[in-house]
Amino acid sequence: SQKIEQNSEALNIQEGKTATLTCNYTNYSPAYLQWYRQDPGRGPVFLLLIRENEKEKRKERLKVTFDTTLKQSLFHITASQPADSATYLCALGGLIYNQGGKLIFGQGTELSVKP
Amino acid sequence: ETGVTQSPTHLIKTRGQQVTLRCSSQSGHNTVSWYQQALGQGPQFIFQYYREEENGRGNFPPRFSGLQFPNYSSELNVNALELDDSALYLCASSHIPGSPYEQYFGPGTRLTVT
Numbered sequence: 504s505q506k507i508e509q510n511s512e513a514l515n516i517q518e519g520k521t522a523t524l525t526c527n528y529t530n531y532s533p534a535y536l537q538w539y540r541q542d543p544g545r546g547p548v549f550l551l552l553i554r555e556n557e558k559e560k561r562k563e564r565l566k567v568t569f570d571t572t573l574k575q576s577l578f579h580i581t582a583s584q585p586a587d588s589a590t591y592l593c594a595l596g597g598l599i600y601n602q603g604g605k606l607i608f609g610q611g612t613e614l615s616v617k618p
Numbered sequence: 619e620t621g622v623t624q625s626p627t628h629l630i631k632t633r634g635q636q637v638t639l640r641c642s643s644q645s646g647h648n649t650v651s652w653y654q655q656a657l658g659q660g661p662q663f664i665f666q667y668y669r670e671e672e673n674g675r676g677n678f679p680p681r682f683s684g685l686q687f688p689n690y691s692s693e694l695n696v697n698a699l700e701l702d703d704s705a706l707y708l709c710a711s712s713h714i715p716g717s718p719y720e721q722y723f724g725p726g727t728r729l730t731v732t
Contacts, residue, residue, distance in 0.1 A: 608660030
């Protein structure tokens with residue numbers, strides 16, 4: 504069956520450390536993968552997109568890797584800050600023709616950065 | 619601020635009733651997608667509208683229906699509400715359907731069915 508899984512347990516780290524979040528999927532062949540941030544009571548906010556033919560993408564303190572053989576994406580936040588505390592969602596896209604812009608989301612990983 | 623607005627912010631309905639949720643897309647976006655997010659879960663795709671036509675649908679029954687208007691705003695209608703319909707309903711707008719562009723989400727409508 505098709506599945507997309509993120510770290511199910513909340514991630515607690517110390518300020519200044521690197522946070523690494525995992526997104527694994529099975530029985531999907533996405534053309535791209537996106538990462539979003541969601542704060543309580545708010546809609547998700549887009550962070551990064553990586554295509555199937557790209558290995559790594561960076562934006563400021565954020566880095567995403569995409570391994571289509573392992574069917575896994577890793578999301579890193581370097582020099583983490585308490586303001587980075589939020590739930591992070593991965594989403595698969597470009598899955599099926601005529602499915603529009605359907606995104607398949609993972610359940611999210613809650614990150615807490617302690618000062 | 620993304621520019622996507624939704625109304626109302628909160629809503630309480632009784633099982634069996636009908637509800638209409640509204641969304642105004644970001645300026646310049648002609649595509650609107652609707653998602654349902656249960657507590658502790660990721661958003662689930664309901665359907666997408668592009669130029670007033672449905673352009674893809676997820677695994678939701680026909681009692682979930684939608685509309686898109688010429689100004690690209692959109693409505694989500696849910697008939698015969700069930701307790702499991704209680705969730706955060708998100709709309710997202712984007713430039714072009716099916717392309718790898720980010721989707722801009724609104725703040726959501728929290729629906730509670732009692």
